[in-house]
Amino acid sequence: MKKIFIFLFFISNFLFGHTCNNKLFSLSTEGENVIVLQNLITDISDTCNLNILIKDNIAKEQLKKELKYVKLKNLTLREFLNHILNDNGFFYDLTNNTLSISYIKTKNFKIDYVNNVISGSSSFSASTSDNTSGTNVLSSTFNFDFWDQFSKNIKAILTAQANNYFTNPDPIIDKASGLVTITGTKEQLERIQKYINDLNKRLHKEVYIDVKIYSVKLSNYHQSGINWDKLSLNVNGNIPINTNIGQTIINSTSFSMNGILNFLSKYGQVNSISNPKITTLNNQKAIITVGQTKNYSYKQATTDKNGNLIQSDVLGSKFVGILLDITPEISEDNVIMMNINPSISSLSDNQINTNLPPDTIEKKLNTMIRIKDGYTIILGGLITDTKSFVINGVPILKEIPVIKYLFSSKEKISEREELVFIITPHIIDLNKTISLKDAGYKDN
Numbered sequence: 056m057k058k059i060f061i062f063l064f065f066i067s068n069f070l071f072g073h074t075c076n077n078k079l080f081s082l083s084t085e086g087e088n089v090i091v092l093q094n095l096i097t098d099i100s101d102t103c104n105l106n107i108l109i110k111d112n113i114a115k116e117q118l119k120k121e122l123k124y125v126k127l128k129n130l131t132l133r134e135f136l137n138h139i140l141n142d143n144g145f146f147y148d149l150t151n152n153t154l155s156i157s158y159i160k161t162k163n164f165k166i167d168y169v170n171n172v173i174s175g176s177s178s179f180s181a182s183t184s185d186n187t188s189g190t191n192v193l194s195s196t197f198n199f200d201f202w203d204q205f206s207k208n209i210k211a212i213l214t215a216q217a218n219n220y221f222t223n224p225d226p227i228i229d230k231a232s233g234l235v236t237i238t239g240t241k242e243q244l245e246r247i248q249k250y251i252n253d254l255n256k257r258l259h260k261e262v263y264i265d266v267k268i269y270s271v272k273l274s275n276y277h278q279s280g281i282n283w284d285k286l287s288l289n290v291n292g293n294i295p296i297n298t299n300i301g302q303t304i305i306n307s308t309s310f311s312m313n314g315i316l317n318f319l320s321k322y323g324q325v326n327s328i329s330n331p332k333i334t335t336l337n338n339q340k341a342i343i344t345v346g347q348t349k350n351y352s353y354k355q356a357t358t359d360k361n362g363n364l365i366q367s368d369v370l371g372s373k374f375v376g377i378l379l380d381i382t383p384e385i386s387e388d389n390v391i392m393m394n395i396n397p398s399i400s401s402l403s404d405n406q407i408n409t410n411l412p413p414d415t416i417e418k419k420l421n422t423m424i425r426i427k428d429g430y431t432i433i434l435g436g437l438i439t440d441t442k443s444f445v446i447n448g449v450p451i452l453k454e455i456p457v458i459k460y461l462f463s464s465k466e467k468i469s470e471r472e473e474l475v476f477i478i479t480p481h482i483i484d485l486n487k488t489i490s491l492k493d494a495g496y497k498d499n
Contacts, residue, residue, distance in 0.1 A: 075103035080135040082127045089121040095139060100154070103132065110157035113220045114145060117158050144241045159221060161238040164251050168201055168233060168258060202230050205254075209237065212250060216243040260337035261483040262383040262391060266476065268345065269316075272324040273438075273471045280438055280473050281322045286315075307429035310479075315433065319475060328377065328474075334483065338384045346376010349402065351413050371412055375400045383480055391480050392425050399437055399474060426480065434476040 084090055096118065100107050109115045120143065127138055133149065140147045140156065148155045206228055213223045218240065227236040237247060271281065286303050319325045328345055335341040355369045382394040398419030405414070418437050426432055 075099075075105075075132045078103075078132065079129045080127070080132065081129055082125050082135070082139075084122065084125050089123055090125065091118075092120055092122060092139065092143065093118040095122075096154075096156070099132075099135075104152060105149075106153045108153060108155040110155055111159050114156050114158035116220065117143075117145070118156070141241070146241055159238060159240060160244060161236060162244050162248075164235040164237065164247065165255075166205070166233045166235060166251065166258075167255060202228060208250070209235070209247060212246055213237075213239060213243055216240070216246055257337055257385070260385045261334055262337065262385065263332070263334045263481045263483050264341060264381060264383070265332050265479040265481070266343060266379065266381075267312075267330050267478075268328040268377065268379070269319065269475045269477070270326045270328055270472045271319050271322055271475060272326070273473060274323040277322040278471055280471075281319065281435055281475075283433075283435060286318055286433070303433045304424070304426055305431045305433070306427070307431070310431045312477075315477065322473075335381075335383065338382065340380055340382045343379040343381075344374065344376065346374055346378075346400075348372045348374050349413065353411065373413060373415065375402055375415060377474065379476065381478070385482060386425075389428055389482055390425055391428065391482065392423065393432075393478075393480065395422050395424070395432070395434065395476075395478065396420070397434060397437060397474070397476050399439060401439065428482045429479065431477060431479045434478070435473055437474040439472050439474070440470070 082090075082095075096107060099105065109118070122139070122143075125139070127135065130138070136147055136149065136154075144158065146157045146160045206226065209226050209228075213226075216239075217223070221240060223237075223239050223243070229235070235251075237244065239247070273280065283303060316325060329343070331343050333341045333343065350370070350372045352368050352370045354366050357365050357367065359365055377397070377399050379395075379397045381396075384392045386392065396419065398417060400415045400417045403414035403416050418439065420434060420437060422434065424432060
């Protein structure tokens with residue numbers, strides 16, 4: 056067996072000869088020679104007059120590990136311990152003349168997140184996702200439980216870093232306080248610490264979204280809708296970044312609200328429906344609704360246990376109007392990816408079965424875009440048809456029963472409107488105070 060060459064020497068300050076506070080350590084192994092960690096810790100204990108505490112059985116076993124090759128020069132005691140203990144997966148604490156060593160540690164982590172579950176439970180009686188079942192219910196079909204997903208991710212990290220020496224207990228997650236308690240190895244806790252740091256950084260980003268919703272009552276000459284290809288001619292003479300059918304992205308320097316309104320007015324009468332401004336956390340859904348809830352009732356027939364027919368009134372409600380949900384996600388280079396789902400619903404005039412909830416007519420878009428901070432996206436293409444009747448005739452006489460038909464006529468009027476959504480997202484810098492002007496408010 057080859058002789059093990061170990062060179063361990065100390066440069067001491069004679070004024071502090073009984074401690075290692077002012078000693079420098081060097082260690083070298085040559086060729087295929089090895090050194091056992093336990094023997095090295097024993098030598099350090101004897102040299103520095105340290106008490107040694109091994110806090111778990113796994114640490115005791117791991118200290119029997121051999122260091123294949125080491126070459127360290129002129130290090131303080133803590134620097135030396137960092138290399139031979141920390142770098143080999145050990146935790147250690149050096150207090151006064153006691154060195155505590157462990158392989159397993161329990162650590163608390165802090166997550167700043169609201170304890171709630173975001174779920175679309177048809178509270179709006181509206182839908183922004185693909186729905187081919189014909190249920191006529193407009194509902195936002197999303198379900199996001201942050202803490203459930205977080206727990207799964209933590210367990211996946213622990214599993215990926217698992218070893219044969221130790222089985223992790225389940226993490227303790229206190230949703231109310233945002234505290235997470237995890238017992239694991241050094242490698243596991245370091246990876247979880249990095250994950251939580253990155254998660255907190257992303258969670259705390261915010262997006263301020265300025266939304267303007269307009270309706271354009273299309274003129275007789277433009278019943279097919281707005282020609283979005285010609286939009287670039289009306290935005291300060293500049294060409295938008297991207298123009299598709301019903302979707303245009305305009306950079307912050309080219310955008311002109313007056314230019315947009317002038318462009319829309321060429322196709323018909325422009326009306327402002329809503330101008331909400333909403334702030335949401337990164338990757339969290341923002342929902343905007345403009346409409347009303349329609350209450351309804353219908354008869355429902357059932358039979359009791361004796362076969363007798365029982366009729367009962369069923370009451371319900373349904374949202375009709377405009378629903379817009381936006382989910383922003385901020386990338387590392389501060390580009391905003393937005394999932395935008397605008398939809399519009401109305402009651403149908405052709406209700407076939409009156410013993411069912413009222414039928415609705417629904418039109419919707421779904422788009423996923425990448426857009427820079429402060430840029431504006433314009434969405435169009437949602438066209439609604441409105442049919443109504445107007446009574447024309449001689450005043451007063453057209454109101455008299457029986458003879459009113461001789462002095463009046465009924466005219467059917469059909470109108471088409473196109474909805475236009477103008478959306479501008481801004482990444483919020485929490486270190487900067489936002490003024491009302493930054494938020495899009497201005498004096499009239």
